[in-house]
Amino acid sequence: MVKGINTNRKQIKRLLAFCMLFAVLVLPKQSYAADVAFYEPLNAVNNNSFYVSDGWGNGSDFGVGWKASNVEFNNGIMALRLDDVGCPGGCSGKSFASGEYATKAKYGYGRVEGRIKVAKGSGLVTSLFTYSGETAGTANDEIDIEILGKDTTKLEANYFTNGVGDHSTIINLGFDASQGFHDYAFEWSPTYIKWFVDGNLVHTETGSRGPLPTHPGEIEVNLWSGAGNVWTGPFTYPGTPIRAYYDWIKYTPASDLPTDDGTGLTAKYYDNMNFTSLKATRTDATVNFDWGMGSPMPSMGMDEFSVRWTGKVKPQYTGAYTFYTSSDDGARLWVNNQLIIDKWIDQAETEWSGTINLTAGQKYDIKLEYYDNNEDAIAKLYWSSASQPKQIVPQNRLYPN
Template sequence: MLFQKKRINLNPIRFFLAILLTVVVPQTAFTATTANAAGNGFYEELNGMNSQLWYTADGWENGENFGNGWRADHVEFEDGIMALQLDDQPCPSGCSGKSYASGEYATHNKYGYGRVEGRIKAAQGEGVVTSLFTYTGPSDGTQWDEIDIEILGKDTTKLETNYYTDGDGDHATVIDLGFDAAADFHDYAFEWSSTAINWYVDGVLVHTETGQRGPLPTLPGHIMANLWPGTGLFEGWTHPFVYSGSPIRAYYDWIKFTPAD
């Protein structure tokens, strides 16, 4: 897969997902043009692969600042839980030339204004990122708009929120959770409208953006979950990843989207 360069904020720590753009959306994805064209809601229990709604990233990598190649067999389902697995098998030959392999699960459709939420147990370890987010960009023939829920393995007592509008993503905020996100499942959500993005943890509002730090996103995005190790410029943000020899997993109990009224 080819990587298309795009306008980004050059702060290396907030360079997040700048490479994750032309390779994450299959040609079967539907396209919407405005955020008020929200799709139907869903509640995905993650009991098994739902190919009508979702796809698993497979056979590509996201550039020099991501340390993994995506493999469909690194998205696992068991006992009503989806696990995204990060390991070194069968790398580098089977991992798009990368030293590690990991999993990504994403919707075919795009979803606009409404509430995205998931029940997640994050991966722990220096250099890794557990995420739930929306994304659209040049791979869809659009500007880059995105809204993020991120938990960095270097400190799983923190949540990081962010949003991108036309490639500008300098809006990160770190939230003290008051618990270890790698120790148990918790509910994480964001609610997006034309006037605000509100982030929630276990149903409690923890952060709001109203566009005062830059315009809010306007385009619907694919709902995505992934686990990956940072390399290159990202290491200043994620810390360097050192593989212990044992697989690392992030767990998702369910993912839900509720359209705005």
């Protein structure tokens, strides 16, 4: 009897050893702290670096099961679709199905960002986050960007360390995130987490409310509905599919981030169109303004005004950069003392562009002049390169005079 037990134990040990060897030879290796930057344009499933969640669901607070068929790609945009096709039997027992897309590797300190148009409606959550999963003796670490469909004018920033949360902060966006694409990001370091919207710093955590995360995590995006969850609000399926849209996802390791943060550009506001009646000087974090039929400040008229932004711009990558102005009315842009956009004309909102070669880490003079003649007043400054997706030139790359 004892001999039989010992024989069985030996057989079990051999079987376990074989299974472990099989896993090493066949299963993909997992990287626990990837330090390689990536820019994922979301043109199609990237099976080398990402996986699509399929055939399972989260806990009782989630009203969806994940299905690969609910992740769609079309014209350079990824859509996560929430519907009730085949549910609950084909949706992991959930009432609805939706999509989730995540990196295979886990990423450490650095900057995570994405360009997103969120889903609107009570009970919905559109997200971009990191998730470490559980390791021996620990619960999950997590850093969150979440926009609830019940109020798409607000972003919720949060983090979890060893499974402990309660660090939520609500941020007023100043726009409806369901009406268009915007850039959302967070930077994570041993001493802080910083959240950004369209390049502007909107919130910082330093660990004063609880220890910051330390474990690398998968970078994930998903769309889901709550199930009886007070936080999300009640969800009622409208009878047609719901979608959240993602233009791109990007990661920059801490080693590639700038060591000094820019604060914006020096802005001089004039109450006429020829830069002679100065009303105010201030630092603008970015050039991303839509004043509509109004004026930039109460001391100025609604029409016939001008603005001059000056300072330095520091690119992250070496190569050809394209700068874009979107304005109503006129705009002129100089970079490194070269006039690359010259559209000093009355116009409805129009985008113009110019290209210049820049070197990573070097600061270049930049000057943008703008005037409004009448009616709508819009002034925006974007950039892009082979390594940099098109975005509003962010605050941390701009330096005032």
